[in-house]
Amino acid sequence: MELAPGxxxxxxxxxxxxxxxxxxxxVLATGVSAVLGLxxxxxxxxxxxxxxxxxxxxxxxxxxxRGGAIARGARFTIPGVRLGPEAGAHGSExxxxxxxxxxxxxxxQGDVTAEAGLLSVSATRVDAWLxxxxxxxxxxxxxxxxxxxxxxxxxxxxxxxxxxxxSETAPGALEAAKQAPSAAPGDTVTLWSTGxxxxxxxxFVGGTPxxxxxxxxxxxCKGVEQIEFRxxxxxxxxxxxxxxxRTRDDRPSNAVPIAVxxxxxxxxxxxxxxxxxVEHAA
Numbered sequence: 569m570e571l572a573p574g575x576x577x578x579x580x581x582x583x584x585x586x587x588x589x590x591x592x593x594x595v596l597a598t599g600v601s602a603v604l605g606l607x608x609x610x611x612x613x614x615x616x617x618x619x620x621x622x623x624x625x626x627x628x629x630x631x632x633x634r635g636g637a638i639a640r641g642a643r644f645t646i647p648g649v650r651l652g653p654e655a656g657a658h659g660s661e662x663x664x665x666x667x668x669x670x671x672x673x674x675x676x677q678g679d680v681t682a683e684a685g686l687l688s689v690s691a692t693r694v695d696a697w698l699x700x701x702x703x704x705x706x707x708x709x710x711x712x713x714x715x716x717x718x719x720x721x722x723x724x725x726x727x728x729x730x731x732x733x734x735s736e737t738a739p740g741a742l743e744a745a746k747q748a749p750s751a752a753p754g755d756t757v758t759l760w761s762t763g764x765x766x767x768x769x770x771x772f773v774g775g776t777p778x779x780x781x782x783x784x785x786x787x788x789c790k791g792v793e794q795i796e797f798r799x800x801x802x803x804x805x806x807x808x809x810x811x812x813x814r815t816r817d818d819r820p821s822n823a824v825p826i827a828v829x830x831x832x833x834x835x836x837x838x839x840x841x842x843x844x845x846v847e848h849a850a
Contacts, residue, residue: 613650614716621647622709622723625695626738626762627731627822631724635820639729640702642763643687643739643791646673646694648718651711656690661741661789664697672712675723677703684709685790687739697791698725728765730813730821733792741788750827750835753801757826759811760786764793769813769821771797773828774804778811803828807835 620630625643629636638644657669664685666672673684673696685697694711704727708720738745738760745760764783771778778797786792795813803809810823827835 612714612716615648615650615652615711615713615718617646617648617651617709617711617718617721622721624729624731624763626733626760628737629731629822634818635729635731635822637724637726637729637819638698639726639763639765640698640700640704641765641791642698642729642731643789644696644698646696646709646711647692648694648711650691650713650716651694651718652689652691652713654691656688658688659686661687661739664790670714673709674712675702675707675709675725676720677705677707687790726817726819728767728769728815728817729763729819730761730769730815731763732811732813732821732824733760733762734824739789739792742786742792748824748826750829751799752829752831753799753803756780756796756798757811759795759797759824759826761793761795761813761821762791764795764813765815767816769795769815771795772812772814773797773799773826774806774809774811776800776803799828805829805835806837808837 622631623629623636623645624638625645627635652671653669659665659668664687666683666685668686668689671686671689671694673686673694675682675684680703682699682702685699687695687697702725704725707723707725709723710720711718733742733745735746742760749757751757768781768783771781777800779800780798783793783795786794805828807827808825809828811826812823813821829835
């Protein structure tokens with residue numbers, strides 16, 4: 569039956585109710601999404617470790633190299649963002665704490681976990697010490713700051729992987745490591761390292777095996793070793809002769825330069841001899 573002009577069809581109550589419920593659900597969903605979006609924008613993001621960034625604090629060798637694995641007892645560096653407070657904080661050199669300025673670093677392998685000792689923490693960098701209890705092999709490392717935890721970072725842990733400190737990487741408490749040694753064949757030289765473990769490495773001076781190699785823990789700093797050796801008679805001479813260590817499982821360290829010279833003389837590089845000969849010819 570047709571309605572008279574100007575009149576409207578009376579709406580079915582059931583259809584009206586369903587339409588109102590649909591509108592209510594849409595409005596509710598929109599409101600909840602807005603509230604959740606607002607809440608998430610106010611929640612700080614968790615710490616983030618730089619990809620491929622964790623390195624031995626002395627050598628800084630990348631993990632892609634065989635010498636870049638982190639050893640038990642080594643000092644290591646974690647770069648990233650939101651890792652800790654902007655101002656930064658320093659822990660004890662002799663007994664680094666497991667928690668510093670609300671930052672902690674955990675190493676996990678299955679059900680086995682270990683807490684790293686914290687030497688210093690900041691928003692972009694954490695310097696830590698790996699305890700001897702850390703599990704060997706492939707593990708995962710996380711950084712937690714103010715209750716927020718980073719994504720797990722894959723880490724390879726070994727018994728020994730040596731890194732030599734240099735003027736750029738030596739900690740402040742290790743001033744002696746910031747000076748390159750100078751010695752003649754037969755003299756004893758001291759270098760500082762981290763990651764040596766409980767084994768004495770093979771040491772090479774310009775490719776020639778060093779003599780009387782002796783290593784011991786340094787008194788100043790956790791995870792630092794003092795390595796003494798004698799310059800062999802056949803070592804090459806120069807102002808930048810490389811010294812490198814190699815562990816028993818064939819993991820090479822970084823190379824650090826020392827000056828090797830004749831007794832009572834200053835060091836001279838091959839370029840000095842070449843320059844002198846040119847000057848003579850002139």
